[in-house]
Amino acid sequence: MTTPVESSSKTGAKPTSSSSGSELTTAQGQTTIADSVVSKIAGIAAREVSGVHALGGGSGTAKAFSAVRERIPGASQTVGQGVSVEVGELQTAIDLDVVVEFGVAIADLAQGIRRNVISSVERMTGLEVTEVNVNVNDIHLPSDDNQPAEPARVQ
Amino acid sequence: MNEPLASLSVVGMPVTTEPAEALAALVSSCPGVASLSGGSLGEVATYLPGRRVRGIRLDGQSVEVHVVAHWGTPLPPIADRVRAVCLPFASGRPIDVYVDDLEVPEVLLSRA
Numbered sequence: 001m002t003t004p005v006e007s008s009s010k011t012g013a014k015p016t017s018s019s020s021g022s023e024l025t026t027a028q029g030q031t032t033i034a035d036s037v038v039s040k041i042a043g044i045a046a047r048e049v050s051g052v053h054a055l056g057g058g059s060g061t062a063k064a065f066s067a068v069r070e071r072i073p074g075a076s077q078t079v080g081q082g083v084s085v086e087v088g089e090l091q092t093a094i095d096l097d098v099v100v101e102f103g104v105a106i107a108d109l110a111q112g113i114r115r116n117v118i119s120s121v122e123r124m125t126g127l128e129v130t131e132v133n134v135n136v137n138d139i140h141l142p143s144d145d146n147q148p149a150e151p152a153r154v155q
Numbered sequence: 156m157n158e159p160l161a162s163l164s165v166v167g168m169p170v171t172t173e174p175a176e177a178l179a180a181l182v183s184s185c186p187g188v189a190s191l192s193g194g195s196l197g198e199v200a201t202y203l204p205g206r207r208v209r210g211i212r213l214d215g216q217s218v219e220v221h222v223v224a225h226w227g228t229p230l231p232p233i234a235d236r237v238r239a240v241c242l243p244f245a246s247g248r249p250i251d252v253y254v255d256d257l258e259v260p261e262v263l264l265s266r267a
Contacts, residue, residue, distance in 0.1 A: 024231060028242070029217065029249035031234040037224070040257045044226075125254075126231040 024090060024126050033125050035087050039080035042094045042132075045120035046083070049113050051104040053140035055082030056097055092127045099138040110134040174244055175201035175208040181240045182211070182220055187233035192221040192255035218245045221253040226263065230254050 024031040043055055082097040094117060100106055118129045183191055191210025193199050199221045200207040201214070212219035218241050224233055234252040241250045 024234070026235075026238070028238055028245070029251045031231060031238075032251065032253045033230060034253065034255045037230070037254050037257050040226075040259055044259065044263050124229050126229065 030089070031126075032089075033087060033127060035085050036080060038085045038087050038092050038094070038121060038125060038127070039083040041121050041124050042085065042096065042117050043080050043083045045117045046096050046098065046113050049109070049116050051101050051109045052113065053099045053101045055099070057082070057099040057137035087127065090128060091130050092121065092125070093131045093133075094121070094129060095133045095135065097135050097137050099140050100136055102139055102141045106136055110136070173201070173203055173208070175203070175211045175213045178213065178220075178241060178244050179208050179211050182222065182237055185233065185236045185240060187225050187228040188237065189223045189225045189258040192223045192253070194221055194255060213244065217248050218250045219253065220250065221255050223256045223258055224254050226257055226259045 024033070046052060046055060084095045086093045096113065096117070098110075098113065100109055113134055114132045117132050121127060121129050179191055182188060191208075193209040197209065199212060199219065200209050201211050210221040220237055220241060222233075222237060224230055234254065237252050238250045
């Protein structure tokens with residue numbers, strides 16, 4: 001089941017940037033924050049919201065890639081999985097692929113994710129988050145957890 | 156006799172430290188800095204005879220410092236501390252600080 005919920009406004013969160021007094025561009029030089037840094041922070045912030053089962057899921061190819069990645073020895077589950085970011089000098093935009101738990105109000109959850117991701121990224125990096133797009137790719141049912149493999153239809 | 160050996164330390168390393176090496180030691184001891192980063196290919200470095208200093212570029216128009224930060228600390232203050240440490244080495248050049256990666260504790264990684 002795929003339930004796309006997209007929103008590109010930063011409602012529900014106030015901009016916290018430029019309140020810290022620490023700027024990324026100073027008279028003595030620039031501070032550049034890499035994409036992987038923003039995606040790690042966003043990934044962890046999204047995952048810690050109650051009701052998020054996992055990040056990722058999504059299209060057939062994305063699922064296939066993550067299935068392959070799980071089988072590669074040494075390839076850890078990346079925190080940046082299911083997160084894609086664009087980072088500029090002062091701003092960043094974040095796209096999230098989310099698998100939600102069954103029994104949550106998805107719109108409310110998306111709002112909660114957005115709030116947590118924006119506040120974490122802005123507090124940690126000093127970048128202004130212009131948008132957080134939440135793609136709800138799948139819903140995780142309680143029965144998915146310990147379901148035995150389907151019995152063969154033919155003996 | 157063995158005069159040239161006088162300039163080498165016991166382990167055979169030159170006693171004189173290059174500015175890049177001194178700077179690398181200072182930057183990696185900054186609070187919030189996990190390590191210096193060589194960039195995605197490890198090419199960001201100061202190339203010295205026989206060795207290279209990862210994450211520091213001192214030659215050219217600017218001072219470039221690439222770091223991996225610890226999880227949990229806001230990054231701009233870390234960059235400010237790094238920049239402050241670099242100031243004596245900059246001699247007027249801009250100091251560009253790159254946060255290339257974050258070191259995330261296992262606890263946060265394993266939680267699916």
